[in-house]
Amino acid sequence: WSKRIAASMAFVLVAMAGYLxxxxxxxxxxxxxxxYRIPVMRSSENLQTELxxxxxxxxxxKVIDLGSQLDALSIEASFLVxxxxxxxxQFAVAEEAFLAIEQSNQQNQSLExxxxxxxxxxxxxxxxxxxxxxxxxxxxxxxxxNHTYHQNxxxxxxxxxxxxxxxx
Numbered sequence: 457w458s459k460r461i462a463a464s465m466a467f468v469l470v471a472m473a474g475y476l477x478x479x480x481x482x483x484x485x486x487x488x489x490x491x492y493r494i495p496v497m498r499s500s501e502n503l504q505t506e507l508x509x510x511x512x513x514x515x516x517x518k519v520i521d522l523g524s525q526l527d528a529l530s531i532e533a534s535f536l537v538x539x540x541x542x543x544x545x546q547f548a549v550a551e552e553a554f555l556a557i558e559q560s561n562q563q564n565q566s567l568e569x570x571x572x573x574x575x576x577x578x579x580x581x582x583x584x585x586x587x588x589x590x591x592x593x594x595x596x597x598x599x600x601x602n603h604t605y606h607q608n609x610x611x612x613x614x615x616x617x618x619x620x621x622x623x624x
Contacts, residue, residue, distance in 0.1 A: 480619045482582035507533055516540035531557055531568040542576055547583040554580065571604035578609075582617075587624070591617045 507526075510518040516539075523529060523537035538553030554573045561570055574593050581590035594613060597603050 476616075476619055480616045480623070482585075482620065505533075507536055511536045511540065514543070516543045520544075531560060531566075534560075535569045535572065539576065542580060545583070547580045551577065551580040551584065574603070575605040575608065582620075585624070587617055587621050 507519060507522045510516075510522060519536055519540035523533060523540075526533065529537065534553055534557050538550045538557070541547075541550035541553060554577050557569055557573050560566075561568060574597055578590050578593045578597070581587070581593065591614065594609050594617065597605050598609050598611070598614070600606060
């Protein structure tokens with residue numbers, strides 16, 4: 457009986473491993489991601505800019521066009537343009553925008569959109585095959601209980617990245 461049980465368990469493990477190898481993809485890790493939404497304030501002074509309105513209406517190409525017309529982008533505008541590129545599957549450009557925000561934050565000793573940059577960089581990195589960078593960002597999010605997106609990733613996601621590394 458013990459040999460039969462061991463053989464059955466081995467078969468189940470091999471089947472599970474095969475299923476994981478076939479089913480794990482960058483999209484499967486990021487499929488549950490939440491879209492960024494501009495916070496709405498209940499103030500009469502809160503007039504959304506054209507860029508914010510285009511982003512809220514999911515007119516991503518318009519966001520990019522408006523962002524390119526501005527001389528200097530604020531951190532928020534840079535983030536919205538980066539998100540528009542991400543939504544249009546222009547992952548390398550989105551990555552550049554997010555990394556520029558991170559660099560600006562370091563220079564200004566600020567944390568504007570820092571959590572959001574971490575979170576969405578994971579998707580950009582996974583989509584461009586930069587698994588090591590995605591894993592580093594994901595670990596940063598998981599290890600920080602105060603991170604805004606701490607609950608969005610777990611150890612199983614790190615395991616999926618490990619499987620993706622094996623596949624490559």
